[in-house]
Each structure stands twice: as C-alpha cells, then as structure tokens.
Amino acid sequence: MSSVKNDPVKIETDRSWEASRSKNVTFVVTEDCQLRCRYCYMVGKNKAGRLKFDVARRAIDYLLGARDLVTEPSVVWDFIGGEPFLEVELIDRICDYFKVRAYELDHPWFERYRFSFSTNGLLYNDARVQRYIAKNSSHLSVQITVDGTRAKHDLQRVYPDGRGSYDDVARNIPRWLEQFPKSSTKVTVSSDDIPRIKESVLHLWGLGIKEVNINVVFEDVWKPGDDERFEAQLMALADETIDRRLYETRSCSFFSKTIGAPYVDNNNWCGAGRMLAVDHRGNFYPCVRFLGFSLQKRPALTIGNCLDGLDRNRLRPFLTLDMVSQSPEECLDCGVATGCAWCQGANYDFADTRTIFQRSVAICRMHKARVRANNYFWNRLGRKLGRDLRAEPRGGEGAGPC
C-alpha cells in the first residue's frame, strides 16, 4: 500500500510500524547461526553466547520500570541472533513474560507492542516456530533474508562448508508470504554482487516479496569502477521497473524521492542509543552493532546493564550526536548528500580513535552513483506519467541502513 493516496507510484518503502515513536529493544538470543554469510558483520559467531531467560526477565523488568528514561509510548521487541529461531522456545517464554508483566503493571506497552524477527528463514516451517507464529500473529513481523537470485544468494549466504542456502530458504517463502503478505526483505550489496543487483531485485519481486530494502555495505570494500557498475545496474533496474510498470506494486529502497539533495537539517542518520540491544550477559548496547562479536577493531561499547540500568552518561554522546560533528567538511558542502548513509557502529569500528564521532565515508562514490541512477529513474518515470514526481509529497523516508 502506498502511503500517498491514489498514487500509482508505489516504489518508495513505507516506514515500519510506529518507527519514530517506538522503543526498539533487541534481544540477541544467540550468537550462533547455521550460516556463515560472507558479509555478516557478526564476525565472532559462537555457541556459548546464549541468552538466559532470567537475564531477559531482568531486562524487561528494568525497561518496564524505568518510566523516566524510557518514555516511548510503544515498543518493538526485536529478536535477532545469530539466528533467532534457533531459540524459539526461549523467545516464547520471554514474550509471555513481557505480556504478563506489562498487564500487571498496567504499562502502556501492553496495548502497543510488536515482536519482530530477522531470520535466515531456514527454520520457518519448523513446528515450534509455526506454533509461536500462530500464537503471536497479530503482533508479529518476520523478515526473511533472501539475497536475490540463487546465484547472488549463494555467493554470500553459505553454510560453514561453503554450500549455498538458497534452496532451503526459498522453499519456505510461499508460506511466509501467505502468513505475512506485506513482508519485506533486506538485501546487502557488496563489491562482488554488484552485477547481480538488477536480476536479484526483479527475482525477489517475482517471488512475491513486494518490498525490497537494499543497501550497500558500509565497509570499505569498494574497488575501482564499482560505482560505475553499480550505476549501470540501477539504471537497468530503473528501465525494467518503468517499462514493466512494476513501480505500481513493488518497491525498492534504492529509489527514493528524498535522496540526492544538499543537507538542510543536521540530524543523525541512525537510531543507535535511542534503541537498545541486550546480550546474554545482560549488558545493554546502543545497537547490536556495538556488541563485541559485531566489531572487528574496537572493544564492545556498553551503555549499562539489566541490574544497574542505563548509564545516562554513556547515552549522552548518542543522544546529542548530530551530522555536523561527525562529518568531514566535504559532506557538509556536498550537493547530493541526503540519503548518504552511515552506520554508527561501523563508524566506531573503523574510526582512527575510539569515538563514534568520525563518519566513515567509504560509500561516497557508491552513494553518488546511486543518486545519478535515482535521478534517472524519477525523471524517466515522471516523463512517462507526465508529472513531476519529486515535487509531490513523498511516500516515505526510504529505508534506513538497517
């Protein structure tokens, strides 16, 4: 559904459920996963890091109790891993505990909550997973990650022995889409899979996944010429989308009306610090990207724990971080800056010193290429429809980086 009424142009993605007004709490239920995706930022997968119910219970108790600090009117409980469905029974207990406590405390979240999953989809048809889904269906979002065509998916999303996982995921897609017809998927693009972008997005749309959130990785993986190859892929995708009128029913986050202009506001891009991740030790993090296993160079960055609560001082940098304080001068003067994303966790990991205030600009050329292709898309589509689409109210923010 487009958020602009009667607009046949669907192409931009809608914002997620109450995104700006919800507290987003991520439980890292396990650091284990059946796959070893090549681009995965969780570089230290292991079987030991499993969340215990007691730790989750304390975290929930703290968050329900800290009404002065945690003021959002609704909550999204995110369960991630590793692979979260490996721990579906634990998750079921956690969800039940939250519901009961929120009810007992007459907490506003009792009426306004969601459980959200990012999964590799391998266990989707497992009876325990299906039981959980049936029990919580009205409060649930599930996002299965399919990376595109078999070739693209199997290039990155592999088992420890190197085998691709496409077929095992694809067989679960129909049931998933039947249960969650509005679902989206998330695609991550690294240098090697640039040539497969167009076919992958079309493939995912063809599978019935109407919304494709797609991003390039923030790491500095780009080779000379990648930006041109990327631009060519996006332009080919633009042509196909327009010629086959796919824009009426499908969306892809690479195309957005709002990107490619100079900055006018000074906001931070990512929600780290406003959201919260909890690990098996009961530590709180600004986002899962700040856990030890997500970081390559830097130590984990905690912002409290479920016993002592949030550390207000450590939250201060995250809550006051803005664009200007972390960006190089060239970004402030950049003519196509909007939509040029960064990830605070990646910034922290790659910065010259231990700080979140140094923006990584590894995606600079890729963003500029995206902007050129995006302009091409909207101009071509506008001419076809006889309207200046970019002057019209926008349909959504365009998906953020995560």
Place this chain on the structure above:
Amino acid sequence: MLKYLLVVLARDATSFCHYEAGGRRRGGADMIPLDRLEAAVLFALKNNLKVNFLYPGRRLGRAYDKLVESVDHVKIVPFAARSGHPGAILVVESSEIPGAADLAGLRGENFILRLRRADLPLLAAALKRLLPRAKRINVVLADVAGCGEAEYAEYRRQLEKILPEVLKLAARPDPPELNVLTDRLALGRMNNCEAGLAHLTVGPNGRLYLCPAFYYADPHESLGEIRGEIGIGNRRLLELKCAPICRICDAYQCKRCVFLNRALTLELNTPSAEQCRLAHVEREASRLYLGRLRESGSGEGLADIPEIAYQDPFDVAVEKKMSIADFKKL
C-alpha cells in the same frame, strides 16, 4: 595554539586537577629521566612554550633543578613543600586544609584547592581561611564521578555561603580571584582547559599525553615521544566546535575537562551530567554574586549573566540540533 607544556617531574608529583596522581614505586623509576626532561625543555624552548612543572613533595636534586631553571616556567607544588619553591602555585588538598600558623606570612598566593566530595561541607570555611592570603584560588573537585543531587545542593550552599566574604574582599585594591565565582563575570566566551590544544603533558616516563590525567589512567595511551610534529588523532574532537553540548553552553568558566568526558561518557567531546551540573551551580552562584556586586555599587562594565531555565545544557542540545548554517559560523 599550543602555549604550555606540563611536565610531571615524578610519578608522585602533586595532582592539580580532576585526577589522582600515582604513589611512589619501591625501587622503581619514579622520576622523569634527565634526558627526557632535557628533551621536554628543548621542545618548550623551540616552540615558545611556557612550562608548568608538577613537583612531588621531595627534592629532586641539582641536575633537575638546573634543567628546570633553564626555561620560563611555573612550579606547581604540594602546599607542604612551599618553602623550597617561592612563587610556586600551591596545591592544597581539602583533607589537609592548612591551619592559621601554616598560612602566617603568606600573601598574594596562587592556590589550587583540590576538593573531595566528602569535604564539600568544609568548602566555605576552607576558602574563608585561604582567600585573604590569595591572589587567586582555583577550586577543583577531585572526585566528580558519581556526584548527585545532594552534592549539587551542598556545592551551591557552600558557594552562597562564601559569597559575602568574596564580596568583602572585592573592595580591596587587589581583590582575590576565585575561579568558580569570579571567572564567569570576566569572561565573554569559553575559557576551558583546552588539553591537547593549548597544552600538552610530558609524563614521568618522558612520553607525551593530552594531560597528566591521561597518563595516570593509562600510560600506554600516549601521543608518543617528544618530537617535532605531534599528531593527535581526531584532534577536532577537542575543539569546542565539535562538542554538541558545550558549543551551545555559556558556563564559560567551566574547565570542559576532556579527561572526565572520556572517562564518563567515553567521548572526548561529550561532558558528563556531573560536569555540567557542577559548572551550572558555579554559573548560578556567579550570577548571584554579580547581582550582589551591583547592589553594592560596583560591578560596572560587567556583562549580564542571563537567568536560564536549565541546569544541564544536554537537555537543550538533545531537544534541538544546531543548524548547519550556525555550525559553519563557528
């Protein structure tokens, strides 16, 4: 621009700020090696830097004295060691406030009063004793982390209590300065510590640091050896411009201690709640003092200190981000 070099002459040299110095190590190398001291002195001479030497309570020996005397400098010494160092800045610990007899004969001194949280209730009394002997007193809270409402209230009470005494001395031809009460009146813009920008520190191991506190926190976190060009990674994070909370603040007297920032918020450019709240107690006391000065018929030419509705500029910064245009003007 770099203006000063701090040289910590020994591991047990007095602290003068928001950190604890180290003790003496048995049989260990506690004093800065002479060749490193010489390198520090040369560095100061070549870069037009004035040196602040931080002294321990004991004598260093003739070779050290000779090097110290070969460069423009100020000595910072523990109060107990004052007799050997005329003209030095004297560090008084709040746990050892000197008695009347110790102070007899002193006049126009520069004091640093390192105040411990537990001694907050003694602040006004300590200042009352020191002020008549002082040209200037810098009060520094030694243990800022963990201060809460009770401490802020007590600090405020103590500053208000000493106010009449400062007012009385203001009538003197050479009125003493008290950093936490009189500095804000004279300042039209930030006057922070500026560690890493206005000064660097040579630790007792002869290596460079942002300030002595960084040496004591982790000697490995050094800026390197004393040499021609000093590289500071992400140096811009030391500048006011890149400090989203401080750049909208007008507690100009605040030290904006980047060491405390790092220790409590993990970021050099982000102050802790404690630091901001304490600085705003001082700002408010200074505002009160300005009012009294004016009532007493003096204080002409001093700019107003506006009344504000917040006690911590974080609350303002979090509500509204500075515009890009305003940022570019900084």
